[in-house]
Amino acid sequence: MNIDNIKKEFPIFDEKIQNNDLVYLDSANSSQKPKVVIDRINEFYTKEFSNVGRSIHYLAVAATNLYENTRSSVQKYINAKDKNEIVFTKGATEALNLVANTLGQKYLNEGDEILLTELEHHSNYVPWHYLRKSKNIKINFAEINEDGEIPIENIEKKITPKTKVIAINHLSNVTGAILPIKEITEIAHAKDIIVVVDGCQGAPHLKLDVQDLDCDFYAISCHKMYGPTGLGILYGKKKWLEELPPYQGGGGMIKEVKKDRITYGDLPNKYEAGTMATAQVIAFDKSIKFLESIGIENIIKHEKELIEYGQEILKKNNSVKLIGNPKNKGGVISFTIEGVHPHDIATILDEDGVAIRAGHHCCQILHDKLEIPASARASVGVYNTKSDFDQLNESINKCKKIFDLK
Amino acid sequence: MNLKELYQEIILEHGKNPRNLRKTENFNKDAKGNNPLCGDNVHVYLKLNNQRKVEDISFEGSGCAISMASASIMTDLIKGKSDNEAKEIIDDFLGMIKENPELKSTILEEDDKTKLMCLSGVKQYPMRVKCATLSWHTLISAMEDDGKQVSTED
Known part of the structure; x- marks a missing residue:
């Protein structure tokens, strides 16, 4: 194209x-939406609609296949190792809340530090602020330089032995600065620090290869990528998604529910509670195809x-x-x-x-x-x-x- | 829509040189207001004397031409009025911005009414109405002395 x-x-x-x-x-x-995406939503609701992952009738099976097909397309587009590392959320905001919340539950303790930057969008600050309140976690900010960038040494300067997470945007929505995620990840991982990337602006504008970036989590906003609203994606390394607890409870995310115990489903269902944004997920496949065609x-x-x-x-x-x-x-x-x-x-x-x-x-x-x-x-x-x-x-x-x- | 109606000469002039942009010495009532969506903020200070007359009124803050002009004109008109008169003017202004075609109050001089009506241009710009009304809601809060911070998003 x-x-x-x-x-x-x-x-x-x-x-x-x-x-x-x-x-x-x-x-x-x-972003605005190409006709192929708009048409796909209409077509799905007109001719193919069913909820996914539950019923066994024809439409349900077909819709489930389409839904999972988008997951595979996303996996390829961002070069994730495993399809189950792709979790659909209601937006990048929910993706970041999911990470902050579940890391807070299982991994972070009083006195631990989280490193953000002065460039962060509120959605990559407020979810961490909750942990400041609930778990007494400290938040530090790497400073911008006069050009509105975050030089790598400004990150290094703020890393302490207590730093457990670096949560950082890929591309600033104000200055447009592209952050050196790969280098940051290298430094962080040498110190066992988890790297969470807010990829809202990165995903629509940059070549994505999460294995190359080696970040632990990457949050994507689909409506900024020529896709529908109400949909986000969380990429998470399998070891983390397996280890961390579920975020929301409900239908679709369980294995077994008894009066005295509940076991949770496998990935990615574990993080997809309730009826998901089915039409949006299915239409998002067209957004990816559209991007790939250009x-x-x-x-x-x-x-x-x-x-x-x-x-x-x-x-x-x-x-x-x-x-x-x-x-x-x-x-x-x-x-x-x-x-x-x-x-x-x-x-x-x-x-x-x-x-x-x-x-x-x-x-x-x-x-x-x-x-x-x-x-x-x-x-x-x-x-x-x-x-x-x-x-x-x-x-x-x-x-x-x-x-x-x- | 008509930009000329929104950015009338009086608005631009008050926006550029706001009156009473300072802090009243010995104020006895004040309130803060903000619009979290755009970051505009205003702090209104009042000195109400024993006869319940507004001896002085001023404001601090930053914002767009509409919000600065609105606060500027407001403080100009409220100064010297009794608290009841002030309340009537506030109600009249907010009523006009919301739905009434004209101002109804008999307290204001025609000249003052003309100045206030210059702000009626925002009626065609729903996203900008809050710019014009923030300082007025903050003034209500200051007079009621309820200690609440006014937000356009509550």
């Missing part, structure tokens, strides 16, 4: 948004060109200040305009059909560090073009005019 005219695969771009063509620069928040190398090249182009024209626009300048960067450009609050920027841009995000992007720790209450963020997907950044720049100029800036 040719990336240059990929936009036509996404029906939303045929719509007029308040009489404008849509310039969608909010994919870090959630090729991750082509996606990386395309998005790199877009980000470089975007940065170049925004740098030329005086009063625009870019946030962070990481050497290894992907996906997002965050910025501020001196004298215009990000919310005002977003409202004015919206009038031209330019959709960006304004706020702290669930990264208050980072914004506090940068001493700004909020920022504006333009983020890209496969469907963006350089002209989207031309329109962004034009709308920013309109914004400056309204606020009487030079």
Whole structure:
């Protein structure tokens, strides 16, 4: 599939948004959906619907096969060793809560330390904060440098003999910095530290090979990967998923239930309690096929060109200040305009059909560090073009005019 | 939708040069408010005298042009009013933002009403209504002195 005219695969771009063509620069928040994914959901509900993993009638068996087929596709896409290392969740947030909760139950004790970074999204901080409250666990933060990156020595500096877990994002949703996960894992594993990766921004934009990264857990958000909402994936090394206790209890995750005892199911059922997001899982297979048909190398090249182009024209626009300048960067450009609050920027841009995000992007720790209450963020997907950044720049100029800036 | 209605001259001017952006000395009532979705925050300070008149009112905080202008205009209009008058103005403003086409209060001068009506542009922008109302809800909390932090997401 040719990336240059990929936009036509996404029906939303045929719509007029308040009489404008849509310039969608909010994919870090959630990506738009290709027609193949939308159609697959419709088709499943129309012709093939059944719950999975329970009944033995024809539709149930067929749906179960489709559901498990996505698991195999995900396994291949991220190069996991075993299909059972792929757990479906309701989102990356649930995946990270699952890891924090079960590690907290079985592995972490009072006084243990968890190392995060100042770049973490709230969903990779709040679940660990619960352990701070319930188990008296200490949380440390590796600091950003002036370019908005986390140099490896800033991680090493914060590792102590009590560090048990490093939970870290793969690609920052604010500065776009790509973190050296493989190197971090090497350092961590030499000290028996578990590495949990928040891959929400990494998975849609980078080549994934969890065996090469060697991380212990990797959380994925499917709706940021051209897939449906309500679905996330937790990759976990088999030894951990086998050793850790279940997260939620309910149907589908048990082996045997008696009045005086319960035994739990094998992987991956152990972590998939209740009726799962069946249609979403089945449709997500189409998202993976869609990504594979373009090729991750082509996606990386395309998005790199877009980000470089975007940065170049925004740098030329005086009063625009870019946030962070990481050497290894992907996906997002965050910025501020001196004298215009990000919310005002977003409202004015919206009038031209330019959709960006304004706020702290669930990264208050980072914004506090940068001493700004909020920022504006333009983020890209496969469907963006350089002209989207031309329109962004034009709308920013309109914004400056309204606020009487030079 | 109309950007010109949202970003009227008065709004932009108050947003750029907010009145009463400071901390009242010897305040006897105050409250904090925040909008966790965007990180906007405001701290309203009041000095209510023995006759229950607002001797001084001020605010600290940061936010978008709409929220700064709203807090600025609010503090300007509330200063010098009795607490009952202030409550009437607050109700009137919030009623206007929510549903009423006009302000009903007879306390305010026409000039002041015009200023307040400049904020009515947010009615067309549901996501921005909270920007305009945060400081007003925080003022209610300060006057009631309930010690609660106002959040747009409660």
